[in-house]
Amino acid sequence: MTKTKLIAGNWKMNGNLASNEALLRALLQGMGTPACAVTVCVPAPYLIQVQSLVAGSVLMLGAQDVSAHPQGAYTGEQSAEMLKDVGVRYVIVGHSERRQYHGETDDVVAAKTAAALAQGITPIVCVGETLAQHEAGQTDEVIKRQLAAVIQVNGHCIQEIAVAYEPVWAIGTGKTAMPAQAQAVHALLRAQLRHTAGQNADKVRILYGGSVNASNAAELLAQADIDGGLIGGASLKALDFLKIIAAAH
Ligand code: PGA
Numbered sequence: 001m002t003k004t005k006l007i008a009g010n011w012k013m014n015g016n017l018a019s020n021e022a023l024l025r026a027l028l029q030g031m032g033t034p035a036c037a038v039t040v041c042v043p044a045p046y047l048i049q050v051q052s053l054v055a056g057s058v059l060m061l062g063a064q065d066v067s068a069h070p071q072g073a074y075t076g077e078q079s080a081e082m083l084k085d086v087g088v089r090y091v092i093v094g095h096s097e098r099r100q101y102h103g104e105t106d107d108v109v110a111a112k113t114a115a116a117l118a119q120g121i122t123p124i125v126c127v128g129e130t131l132a133q134h135e136a137g138q139t140d141e142v143i144k145r146q147l148a149a150v151i152q153v154n155g156h157c158i159q160e161i162a163v164a165y166e167p168v169w170a171i172g173t174g175k176t177a178m179p180a181q182a183q184a185v186h187a188l189l190r191a192q193l194r195h196t197a198g199q200n201a202d203k204v205r206i207l208y209g210g211s212v213n214a215s216n217a218a219e220l221l222a223q224a225d226i227d228g229g230l231i232g233g234a235s236l237k238a239l240d241f242l243k244i245i246a247a248a249h
Contacts, residue, residue: 005036005221005248006162006205006228008062008124009235010092013043020046024053026238034058036228036248039090040235041124044078051087062090065098066121068111080119091116092230093123094146096130096168106149113150117160124162124207124230125150127189131169139167140188147189151196159200162207163189164230170210172232179219179226182208186225214243221248 015023020042031038041062042050051061067077083091093116094109104112109125116123127146129139143165151158165185167177177185186206193201208220209230220226228248234240 003203003205003227006207007034007036007038007241007245007248008090008092008164008207008228008230009038009040009241010064010095010209010230010232011040011042011235012064012097012232014236015043015046017046017049020049021053023236023238024050024059027241028054028057028059030238030242031058031245034245034248036245038245041090041092047083047086047088055087060089061087062092062124063088064092064095066091066093066112066116066123068108068115070115070118080115080121083116084119084121088121090122090124090162092164093125094150095126096128096166096171100168106146109146110149110153113154113161117154117157122160122162124164126164126166126209126230128166128168128171128210134167134169139185143185143189144192147192151192155196158193158197159203162205162228163193164207164209165189166209166230168210172211174211176211176216176220177208179223182220183223183225186223190225212244214240214247217244218247 039060039062041064066080093112098104113123127143129142205227207228207230208226212229213234
């Protein structure tokens with residue numbers, strides 16, 4: 001089944017009003033009509049700014065995290081309803097940096113996924129093994145466990161999510177998984193989704209992330225089960241991000 005690929009930029013904790021505007025203007029100018037869907041997941045203080053800059057364009061607004069709770073006394077959190085209110089279409093959920101530095105468990109990730117889905121925002125659910133797990137041969141077991149928690153809570157509408165496989169050892173390190181190695185993990189994730197969603201599993205975009213750049217994107221995106229990319233560092237450079245977008249068809 002052919003589906004449009006998704007290229008998602010993850011700005012992480014980078015940018016300011018001036019650099020965001022310069023980056024977005026360069027992207028909008030260079031992008032034309034891409035063959036793929038494109039979103040930029042920006043820091044919360046800049047959601048409104050970015051929304052006004054991308055309004056009416058093909059570039060969609062994304063966020064980097066969402067609260068598992070609908071509203072109330074949760075200082076510092078943003079609800080899915082608020083994100084929707086300001087025009088967010090995609091939200092990254094369970095990024096390894098949140099799992100690692102902010103104690104997000106599989107259950108929290110599953111609840112955040114549900115919160116996003118309830119507001120019609122597409123969660124980009126991140127899974128991936130650490131270097132130690134990779135070296136111990138535990139990759140399959142770890143990613144299966146991470147996805148199973150999300151399926152358990154969201155099984156009835158699992159075809160509405162996107163998944164991002166990001167080996168932790170490949171994030172920001174310049175080391176990418178070999179395309180065939182990534183494809184093998186993506187195929188496992190697809191099979192797991194199929195178990196619950198049947199043929200609808202083919203509708204789920206499974207993105208690859210971890211040191212994707214302008215020169216390795218095409219080969220990764222050519223793999224059968226790689227339906228897009230979650231791009232960190234390279235999404236902050238207009239020319240590199242544009243090349244990755246152009247490679248996604
Ligand atoms: P990277 O980050 O492209 O800089 O490796 C990817 C991510 O963490 O989403």
